[in-house]
Ligand code: SF4
C-alpha cells in the first residue's frame with residue numbers, strides 16, 4: 001500500500017486514541033462537499049442533478065473549516081462537484097493543511113494544471129490530488145462522457161508530480177470494466193508517478209443517468225478477483241488491504257456509515273456520502289439521531305445490498321486492523337506478501353434481516369406528508385403554500401418531524417418552516433435527475449461528437 005509513514009502513524013494513533021476513549025462510533029475521514037456543480041456530466045454520477053440555483057452555491061471558507069474542526073478527523077476528502085470550480089478552494093485547503101489534516105482533493109483534473117500555475121496550492125505532505133480516472137483512455141472517456149478527458153488528466157498528473165505534489169488516482173469501476181485493460185491501466189499510472197490507486201465499484205445512484213452498468217456483489221467479487229490475480233508487486237493502492245480482500249469476496253465486512261461522514265451544502269448528510277435521507281445541523285446530532293441499524297447490508301435495506309463503496313467499508317477495514325488481532329494479522333500479511341486473489345477462501349455471504357421502511361408510497365401517510373417525502377427525493381424545485389396564504393419556491397432538502405428546510409430561489413440562506421404552518425407542497429419545473437435515460441444521454445453525447453472515437457462501446 002502507498003501511504004507515507006507519517007500519515008499511517010497519524011491515522012493509527014487517532015484510531016488507537018478513539019479505542020482507548022471507548023468511543024464506539026467515531027469518524028475517520030470527513031467527506032466535505034463545498035459545492036455541487038461540475039465541469040463534467042458523467043453517466044454514473046448521482047451528485048450533480050440539481051436546479052441551477054443550487055449548483056451556483058458555494059460553501060464559505062468559515063463553514064468548511066468549522067465542519068473540519070467539528071468532526072476532527074485526521075483525513076479530509078474534498079469531493080463535489082468539482083472542487084477546483086470553487087473560487088476559495090486555496091483558502092479552504094490552506095486552512096486544512098494548517099490544521100495538519102491530510103487532504104485528498106478529488107478532481108477530474110481538467111483545471112488542475114491551470115490552478116497549479118496560478119499558485120492556488122503549494123506542495124505539502126498534507127495535500128494530495130486524487131484524480132478521477134476510471135481506467136484507460138477509452139474506458140475513462142466513456143465513463144465521463146467526454147472525449148479527450150483522459151489525456152488532459154494524465155497530462156495534469158505528470159505536471160503535478162513534476163511540481164512535487166502528491167497525486168493518487170480515484171478509480172470507480174462499472175460493469176463494463178475490462179480486467180486486462182484495467183491491469184494495464186495500473187501499470188500505466190504507476191509509470192507516471194501516481195502514489196497509489198483508490199479503487200471502488202460504482203454505487204448504484206438512483207439519480208445517475210446510466211442505471212445499467214452498476215456492479216452487484218457477485219460481479220464485484222469476480223471483477224476484483226480478476227484484477228488481483230497474481231497482482232504485480234509494484235502496483236500501489238491507496239486503501240487498506242482488508243478492504244481489497246472485501247472487494248475480492250475473501251473477507252466479509254459490514255458497513256460503518258458514520259466512518260466517512262459527509263458535510264455538504266445542506267448540512268451533515270444522513271446516513272452516508274451516498275444516500276440522502278435528511279440532514280442535521282451538527283455532527284453530534286448526526287451520530288445521536290440517525291437510526292443506524294436501518295443501514296448496511298445486514299439491515300436488509302435494499303439500497304445497501306450491492307454497495308461496496310470505500311466510504312462505508314474502508315472505515316470498517318481500518319477499525320478491524322487496529323481493533324482485532326485477525327484484522328491486524330491480515331493487514332501485516334497482505335502488506336508483506338501483497339494482495340493476491342489466489343490466496344484465501346472465498347466467503348459465503350451471511351443472511352440479511354427483513355427490511356421495513358416508511359416510504360413515499362406508504363398508503364397510510366397523510367397527503368402533505370407524502371408530498372414532503374416525495375419532494376425531498378425530487379431533484380427540482382417545489383412551491384410551498386403556507387396556511388397564512390403566503391407562498392415560497394425553492395429546493396426542499398430536509399424534512400424532520402417538526403420542520404422542513406429548503407433553499408428558496410429568492411434568498412441565499414436555507415429557510416426553516418414549521419410543518420404545522422404548511423398547507424401544501426407542489427413540484428414545479430423539471431426534475432433534474434429524470435427524463436435522461438441512458439440511451440438518450442449517450443445519443444446526445446454521440447451527436448455532440450464527444451464520444452466519436454470511443455469504439456468499444458456501442459449504442460444500445
Ligand atoms: S463523477 Fe465527479 S467529475 Fe463526474 S460529473 Fe460527478 S462530480 Fe463531476
Ligand code: SF4
Nearest residue numbers: 255272295304307312
Ligand atoms: S452500505 Fe453503502 S449505501 Fe448503505 S449506508 Fe453503507 S455506505 Fe451508505
